[in-house]
Amino acid sequence: MDRQHFQSRNLWPPQHTVRPRPLLEQLVERHRDGVQLEFAAVSDKLAGIIDDAKWLLGLKDNFDGRGSPRYSKDTLDRAIAFVRLQWQEYLRLNVEPMPLPEIGPGPQGSIDIFWDLPNLNLLVNIPADPKLPVEFAGDGKDRGRFDGTLVDPTQPNRGLVSWLTS
Amino acid sequence: MANELAEGPPQPQEIKNPADCFFRWVPDDFTKGPEHKLQPGAFGKERDIDEGISFDWSRYSTPRRTLERSTKPEIRAGVVKTTAGQMWDRELNVRHAPETANPAHSLVTGPSYTRIRKTLVEICTWEIELPPDE
Numbered sequence: 020m021d022r023q024h025f026q027s028r029n030l031w032p033p034q035h036t037v038r039p040r041p042l043l044e045q046l047v048e049r050h051r052d053g054v055q056l057e058f059a060a061v062s063d064k065l066a067g068i069i070d071d072a073k074w075l076l077g078l079k080d081n082f083d084g085r086g087s088p089r090y091s092k093d094t095l096d097r098a099i100a101f102v103r104l105q106w107q108e109y110l111r112l113n114v115e116p117m118p119l120p121e122i123g124p125g126p127q128g129s130i131d132i133f134w135d136l137p138n139l140n141l142l143v144n145i146p147a148d149p150k151l152p153v154e155f156a157g158d159g160k161d162r163g164r165f166d167g168t169l170v171d172p173t174q175p176n177r178g179l180v181s182w183l184t185s
Numbered sequence: 186m187a188n189e190l191a192e193g194p195p196q197p198q199e200i201k202n203p204a205d206c207f208f209r210w211v212p213d214d215f216t217k218g219p220e221h222k223l224q225p226g227a228f229g230k231e232r233d234i235d236e237g238i239s240f241d242w243s244r245y246s247t248p249r250r251t252l253e254r255s256t257k258p259e260i261r262a263g264v265v266k267t268t269a270g271q272m273w274d275r276e277l278n279v280r281h282a283p284e285t286a287n288p289a290h291s292l293v294t295g296p297s298y299t300r301i302r303k304t305l306v307e308i309c310t311w312e313i314e315l316p317p318d319e
């Protein structure tokens with residue numbers, strides 16, 4: 020047989036040039052896209068509540084008629100930095116966004132950060148005087164109480180973040 | 186002479202009945218949203234030196250009197266209520282601490298300032314709602 024003139028022909032060429040991805044891989048990708056979308060949405064909400072909290076700076080001395088002092092930018096900045104730090108730590112530990120707190124007016128120029136969630140709550144108070152301790156109190160369904168003071172509120176707190184992890 | 190001796194704050198009375206009510210004024214800035222959700226900041230001490238958080242005992246006050254006594258008319262405010270029993274159930278204490286200007290004055294104390302405020306948010310309900318938004 021003259022092999023020079025022989026050409027092999029594939030009579031059954033493959034129908035797919037690209038191997039179809041397994042179903043599991045597709046599902047994982049869809050989930051990841053969903054989480055990213057959810058993260059982006061919650062991240063926007065975090066920026067929103069931080070922006071909303073700036074209304075506190077508009078309150079003047081004695082705004083309540085009972086002598087409450089105004090809120091300083093320094094106190095608000097410390098409160099916002101605290102929320103952002105815990106947000107980053109929560110994300111690092113859980114790979115999902117942290118539940119969002121409310122940032123509101125506390126007593127005597129302090130600022131309250133309040134997570135009021137269906138299964139737990141946690142109140143953290145950022146005092147006007149940075150030398151005073153940051154006090155917190157929380158309750159959770161089937162989890163008991165979580166009270167104390169933070170040694171260094173300028174650092175992420177794993178215990179607090181774990182408490183917020185449902 | 187007897188009248189002169191009778192002046193000054195009344196003597197503190199023991200609070201025994203768990204159904205007794207306690208009122209506190211709350212200005213609008215310490216509420217959130219159109220439904221006026223109570224914020225923990227509503228339960229601040231009047232002064233740092235105070236031993237507890239001020240309420241008015243229903244034996245000597247009404248919600249209306251508490252509102253009128255507590256704040257200026259130009260400040261939008263309402264009155265919230267809780268009972269002695271609700272406080273005792275949540276590890277808070279309440280004692281009568283009458284003042285000359287306010288015989289109903291009482292002080293709520295507890296394990297920590299933050300714990301007291303968070304608990305009060307959970308157990309207080311509106312007795313006189315805030316005036317409607319303008």
